[in-house]
Amino acid sequence: MLTNRQLQILQVIVDDFVTSAQPVGSRQISKKEWITTSPATIRNEMADLEELGFIEKTHTSSGRVPSEKGYRFYVDHLLQPISMSAREIGLFQSVFKNQIVEMEQVIRESANILSDLTSYTTILLGPNVSKHRVKRFQIVPLSEQTAVAIIVTDNGHVENRTITLPQGFVPSDIEKTINILNERLVGVSLLELQSRLELETFNVLRQHVNTADSFIQSLRNVATFQNEGKIYFGGKTNMFNQPEFHDLNKVRALMEMMEKESQVISLFQHEDAGIHIRIGSENNHLVMDDLSVITASYSIGNDQEGSIAIIGPKRMDYQRVVSLIDVMRSGLSGALSNKVNDGL
């Protein structure tokens, strides 16, 4: 168990290192007015803290730097919520109050604001469409052989695919197909759509419509959706400002990671909802060893969610980011749920 004085010292080390990016020495700590002991005493305490694994040296005679364990302890025990400045609050309100029409735009703006305020990189995961429910099917023929199939969901999301029509398919066949699909599948969630099609709808189609297997295959494709929401980035190049990223290889690795959708998505995986902080190697990804990720999820209406992530150096201003992400999550939830209730 850490003594009070050790807690104080650990806190100063983390806080100072977060702002300066320089190893923190005993003299520097002793300068804080609320620290009354001499540098020598602090050095003894630091030796203990190091032995316990909370801080480490960059070389034999350097100041101390928080270890991952140190950050973890700081995040778990020393973090205190801070309040936001008027300017920040204003910025948030500008996105949410401003009657913005499209959900997509709200999310996009949010990502930018968050990255501006933190000067870290922000990733927003849009809501997963798989819980939307079908509102309407439509098939619009383009030519003898092709048509566009459209699904409108209860949230106003529109999915569309180009499909191939069977030989000899006539307009009345299209009408019939549309009717069958709408009769049977309106209200079904996109997640269930595939299985519902297989289990019943295809059979009905085969009975009533001059159809072909290739057409059914096309419809199968229509019902296949991306499993995850769309990804929005804010401040992709912000990491260039961080001194720990003055190394080209690191920047490069990070940039490459962000180009790969699956790797980005994996940053968001969590057992439960709430605000999560993953520090350095806790991300289980070599590229992320020097980075921390703070994630939270926001909700839209009753059962849909999206996620927010802020990626910064391990030496991240956790207090601030946690506060900001919390405000953003509730702001987004509020703004977007309203839209849903309005039927949008």
Next chain:
Amino acid sequence: MLTNRQLQILQVIVDDFVTSAQPVGSRQISKKEWITTSPATIRNEMADLEELGFIEKTHTSSGRVPSEKGYRFYVDHLLQPISMSAREIGLFQSVFKNQIVEMEQVIRESANILSDLTSYTTILLGPNVSKHRVKRFQIVPLSEQTAVAIIVTDNGHVENRTITLPQGFVPSDIEKTINILNERLVGVSLLELQSRLELETFNVLRQHVNTADSFIQSLRNVATFQNEGKIYFGGKTNMFNQPEFHDLNKVRALMEMMEKESQVISLFQHEDAGIHIRIGSENNHLVMDDLSVITASYSIGNDQEGSIAIIGPKRMDYQRVVSLIDVMRSGLSGALSNKVNDGL
């Protein structure tokens, strides 16, 4: 006018510098088997070439490097088409032959292949939708107040917007609106759509439908499209491999540029069609001073086009890239025009 020997020497300097990224010295040039003169003579010629502005030194006693004027001359007069390897041809065919369904996917893959083959960054501009023609309007109500308006174009492209319905708008009003829109606007290009709405359709609507000005405003929004095609990137991080980009600030500036849509679009602006090469400062953009951009356009069907750009260091393998981009342009044009003819 340059002598034959000067042409030869300039060519060697450009070719060698392109592959090695190192200033080229007289001795190195004299080693080429088809160069028969001694280093001393070559030095004299180089002094002349330098005076004429085609090459320059990085410092007093360094080898020579092509100047922008030198590259320009090389590109205009010394470039010879090269043939592609079997492997490369195979790669291209895999995108175009493979019966890929969605146009978007073909474009995306093309960007990746091109960046893989060149190890530069590729940008593809999707076709501009403004020349598509309306195939069908659809309005799907979501709630009392909101609905989704959908436009399907003759190419199978789907545009959609959420709109607000006027108070007291009933289903039959929606039916009427859909009919009016489809009667009057099918076949109109998206470019003209706005003006056609204003000139006639809105008046008809006002006569037949219990409508409101807010509704008309919504429809106006529906007819507003992005002016340019979608942007696809390939090999965004390839520039990290180029030795001239071992400077963090340059990489950063480039990355930031690529995040800004308008700046990316401006790379494509050209008076006429065909393959264009812009070298360094010819791009009129500070960030691009060390970069060259080769652009070409591809066509889809009769009157739509998209563009291809390859961004590399000024020290770019112009011959190869020009060949590749030319193959890609005709391949893309062929593949996508077929799709259009199939009605897709």
Next chain:
DNA sequence: TATTAGCACTCCCTCTTAATGAGTGCTAAC
């Protein structure tokens, strides 16, 4: 007259060395 060998000179790059300074750990005194 065009070409070339020879040579002094320039500038970059790398390696070494020395000086500086921030910070530590330990010991002994308070």
Next chain:
DNA sequence: GTTAGCACTCATTAAGAGGGAGTGCTAATA
């Protein structure tokens, strides 16, 4: 338990030396 004092470590910076690649010029050569 705390602290002053001091020897020690290591990163960082600056200055200097040596080597190498390449040039420009001059004088000799074909």
